[in-house]
Amino acid sequence: MTARPTQTLRGHILHPDGEFRLGSLSFGPQISGLTTEAAPADLLILPGFIDTHIHGGAGGDTMDGPAGIQKLARLHAQHGTTTLLPTTITHRWPEVLAALRGVREVMDSGGVTGGADIVGAHLEGPFISPGRLGAQPPHAVLPQPDLTAELLALDVIRAVTLAPELPGALDLARALAGQGVRIGIGHTRADADTVSAFLHTLHELGARTCATHLYNAMGGIEGRTPGPAGALLADPHAFLEVILDGVHVHPTAFLLARAAAPGRVLLITDAMRAAGLGDGPSELGGQPVTVQDGKATLSDGTIAGSVLTLDVALRNAVRLGLPLPEVSRMLSAVPAASLGLTDRGELRVGLRADLTVLDADLNVKAVYVGGQAIPLQPTEAHA
Numbered sequence: 001m002t003a004r005p006t007q008t009l010r011g012h013i014l015h016p017d018g019e020f021r022l023g024s025l026s027f028g029p030q031i032s033g034l035t036t037e038a039a040p041a042d043l044l045i046l047p048g049f050i051d052t053h054i055h056g057g058a059g060g061d062t063m064d065g066p067a068g069i070q071k072l073a074r075l076h077a078q079h080g081t082t083t084l085l086p087t088t089i090t091h092r093w094p095e096v097l098a099a100l101r102g103v104r105e106v107m108d109s110g111g112v113t114g115g116a117d118i119v120g121a122h123l124e125g126p127f128i129s130p131g132r133l134g135a136q137p138p139h140a141v142l143p144q145p146d147l148t149a150e151l152l153a154l155d156v157i158r159a160v161t162l163a164p165e166l167p168g169a170l171d172l173a174r175a176l177a178g179q180g181v182r183i184g185i186g187h188t189r190a191d192a193d194t195v196s197a198f199l200h201t202l203h204e205l206g207a208r209t210c211a212t213h214l215y216n217a218m219g220g221i222e223g224r225t226p227g228p229a230g231a232l233l234a235d236p237h238a239f240l241e242v243i244l245d246g247v248h249v250h251p252t253a254f255l256l257a258r259a260a261a262p263g264r265v266l267l268i269t270d271a272m273r274a275a276g277l278g279d280g281p282s283e284l285g286g287q288p289v290t291v292q293d294g295k296a297t298l299s300d301g302t303i304a305g306s307v308l309t310l311d312v313a314l315r316n317a318v319r320l321g322l323p324l325p326e327v328s329r330m331l332s333a334v335p336a337a338s339l340g341l342t343d344r345g346e347l348r349v350g351l352r353a354d355l356t357v358l359d360a361d362l363n364v365k366a367v368y369v370g371g372q373a374i375p376l377q378p379t380e381a382h383a
C-alpha cells in the first residue's frame with residue numbers, strides 16, 4: 001500500500017471547543033496535525049457533515065439498489081456531506097430487504113468513489129403506524145420475530161425508525177439496539193407516556209435513541225397531550241432529527257427544540273431522489289411526486305420528503321441567528337454521537353479527515369472524505 005502524501009489546508013479551523021482559530025490542518029486519511037498560526041486565509045474549515053436520514057438525490061434512491069446509492073452519495077458529497085445512511089422507505093418486505101442488501105453491497109465493495117462514506121442503512125419502516133404514514137406507501141407491518149431475524153442477519157442497519165405503540169416494537173428495538181442500532185421514534189400515533197416509557201426502557205439498556213424528523217408524522221404538542229414530540233423533547237437522552245428546509249418545520253418549532261435540547265438536535269435532509277435536480281415531476285416509493293419551488297408533494301398535497309442538502313440547512317440555521325459553531329455541531333458532532341461513531345464528527349488529530357471547507361458566504365468550496373478530495377461540479381448560485 002502506498003501512503004498518500006500529507007495534505008495541508010489553511011484557514012479558520014473550527015476546533016472541538018467551538019472556537020475558530022486561524023491555522024493549518026494536515027491530513028492523510030486521518031487528521032495528523034493542527035497548528036495555530038497567523039496566515040492570511042478566508043476559508044472556514046469544518047468537520048464534514050453527517051446525514052443520518054437520506055433517501056435519495058441526483059435521480060437515485062436507496063430503493064434502486066447500488067446504482068441509486070452511488071448517485072445519492074455523490075450528490076450529497078457535493079454539498080458537504082461526508083458520511084450518510086442511505087434510508088429505505090416503507091415497502092413490500094422483499095423490496096426492503098433487497099435495498100438493505102444493496103447498501104451492504106456498496107459498503108463491502110469499498111464505498112462510493114467521489115461520494116460520502118456509507119456507514120450503514122437507516123431502516124425507515126415498515127414497522128410504523130398505518131395511521132401516520134406521512135408520505136410512506138401503505139405497506140406498514142407489525143414487527144415479528146422472523147422478520148427481526150432476517151434484519152439481524154444482514155448486519156447493515158445503523159438506525160431504525162419504528163412506532164413504539166406497535167405490538168412487538170420493544171422486542172424489535174431491544175434486538176436491534178443489541179447490535180448498536182440507533183432506535184428512532186417516528187411515524188407514530190403513540191401518546192407521550194408510551195413514548196417516555198419506551199425511551200426509558202431502552203436507555204436502561206444503554207441504547208441510543210432519536211426522534212425521526214421531530215414534529216413530522218407524529219402530531220403536535222398540546223399542554224394536556226404533549227404527544228411523541230413533547231416526550232422526545234423532554235427526555236434528557238433522546239437525539240432529535242430536524243429537517244430545516246423551511247417547509248417541514250416552522251422556525252419557532254426548530255428554535256424550541258434547540259432551546260429544550262442543547263446538544264441533542266441534529267440536522268438531516270430526508271432528501272428524496274429529486275434533490276439536486278430542480279423543480280419537476282419525481283417519484284417516492286412508487287408514488288408520483290411533484291417538486292415545485294423546492295417543495296416535494298404527493299398528488300394529495302402531503303409533503304413527500306425534501307430536496308434539501310445539508311449546506312442549505314446550515315445556511316438556514318445561520319439565517320435564524322445560530323452561531324456557526326453551534327450549527328456545525330448539529331451537522332457533525334451530534335449526529336456522530338447519535339450513531340455511536342467515535343472516529344469522526346470533530347476536527348481532532350487521529351480522527352478521519354472528513355472535511356467541509358466553506359467560503360465567507362458559507363458556500364462549499366472543498367470537501368474531503370477520509371482525506372480524499374471530492375471533485376466538485378460547478379453549480380449555479382447557491383440558494
Ligand SMILES: [Zn+2]
Binds near residue numbers: 053055087124270305
Ligand atoms: Zn424519511
